[in-house]
Amino acid sequence: xxxxxxxxxxxxxxxxxxxxxxxxxxxxxxxxxxxxxxxxxxxxxxxxxxxxxxxxxxxxxxxxxxxxxxxxxxxxxxxxxxxxxxxxxxxxxxxxxxxxxxxxxxxxxxxxx
Amino acid sequence: xxxxxxxxxxxxxxxxxxxxxxxxxxxxxxxxxxxxxxxxxxxxxxxxxxxxxxxxxxxxxxxxxxxxxxxxxxxxxxxxxxxxxxxxxxxxxxxxxxxxxxxxxxxxxxxxxxxxxxxxxxxxxxxxxxxxxxxxxxxxxxxxxxxxxxxxxxxxxxxxxxx
Numbered sequence: 001x002x003x004x005x006x007x008x009x010x011x012x013x014x015x016x017x018x019x020x021x022x023x024x025x026x027x028x029x030x031x032x033x034x035x036x037x038x039x040x041x042x043x044x045x046x047x048x049x050x051x052x053x054x055x056x057x058x059x060x061x062x063x064x065x066x067x068x069x070x071x072x073x074x075x076x077x078x079x080x081x082x083x084x085x086x087x088x089x090x091x092x093x094x095x096x097x098x099x100x101x102x103x104x105x106x107x108x109x110x111x112x113x
Numbered sequence: 114x115x116x117x118x119x120x121x122x123x124x125x126x127x128x129x130x131x132x133x134x135x136x137x138x139x140x141x142x143x144x145x146x147x148x149x150x151x152x153x154x155x156x157x158x159x160x161x162x163x164x165x166x167x168x169x170x171x172x173x174x175x176x177x178x179x180x181x182x183x184x185x186x187x188x189x190x191x192x193x194x195x196x197x198x199x200x201x202x203x204x205x206x207x208x209x210x211x212x213x214x215x216x217x218x219x220x221x222x223x224x225x226x227x228x229x230x231x232x233x234x235x236x237x238x239x240x241x242x243x244x245x246x247x248x249x250x251x252x253x254x255x256x257x258x259x260x261x262x263x264x265x266x267x268x269x270x271x272x273x274x275x276x
Contacts (some may be wrong), residue, residue: 022168023181024145053170055177056247060240083170090250091243092231 001025003032009107016051018033020102021058029058033065041072047105049079054087061100074098078106136162136200136207143192143213144192148180150231164272171251172270176261178244179211179266187215187264202272206253210267217264223257226250 002017014036021029037044046065054062062077069075078100080088088094100106137158141147152173159169180196188194197212218224226249229239248255252268259265 006163020149022149022177024149029242033216053173053177056243057181059243063240065239065240067189083174086167086170087174087247090247092228095230096238098233099122099163102256 001028001113003034003036005036013039013103014040014044014046019050019052021051021054021061022041023055023057025060026057029061030064031048034068037073038071039070041070041109043074045078047074047079047102047103048077049081050085052081053085058090058111059087060076076100076106078103126218136202138199140195140197143184143188143194145184148184152177155200161214168270168272174211175248175251178248182244183213183215187213198247205272207270207272213264214262215240218257221259223255
């Protein structure tokens with residue numbers, strides 16, 4: 001699975017380089033995210049702009065990823081594509097996650113805060 | 114949509130009797146990979162129709178949930194069971210019908226689709242239970258019937274008012 005972490009302005013940008021987070025990949029996604037976020041008591045933003053589709057299992061995996069972030073760390077999302085945005089809106093998960101239009105917006109919003 | 118409004122929707126005639134054309138009919142052996150392939154086929158077939166990107170996204174999500182349910186619950190995660198998907202288009206709506214030979218839906222009825230609660234602490238956030246909620250929310254009508262050893266599930270979506 002293509003999940004990479006890159007430090008930008010003190011924030012860990014996790015690039016989700018996969019087209020789908022569905023039932024077939026949900027468990028592996030949660031595990032890989034766990035390995036990537038382990039030991040990081042810092043701000044992390046997941047760049048979701050390549051993810052075209054998430055089903056309910058994939059949504060569960062994204063929620064599980066948030067729950068396993070260590071104390072002092074945060075996990076935010078950026079660049080949701082149209083279908084993914086709709087899924088987050090319907091399930092009200094867009095009220096649970098901090099969602100940014102893009103990674104750049106996310107980085108800028110920290111400065112503003 | 115209120116429950117009363119749902120009841121007032123007139124009973125549909127058999128799909129084969131309407132004046133519509135078939136978008137896709139496919140039959141495959143259940144697995145996570147074949148579900149992906151069939152969803153791709155559905156989207157490709159829809160690509161030739163004048164369907165909004167929003168409706169396309171909704172249909173992919175609903176159908177993914179329906180097919181995942183068949184794999185996980187009707188066939189209890191055992192690969193290889195038969196799944197058939199037929200999609201037809203009427204002037205103002207899409208009709209989708211799935212058939213499988215797995216376990217009957219509990220209570221011989223379409224499951225409730227209430228929205229999972231997000232109010233509790235973060236550690237209590239739900240990681241599942243969204244499937245039927247999404248199906249209920251994104252379709253305008255559903256029907257389920259157990260006929261012989263087969264499950265027949267149908268749903269309708271408006272071509273225009275895609276949420």
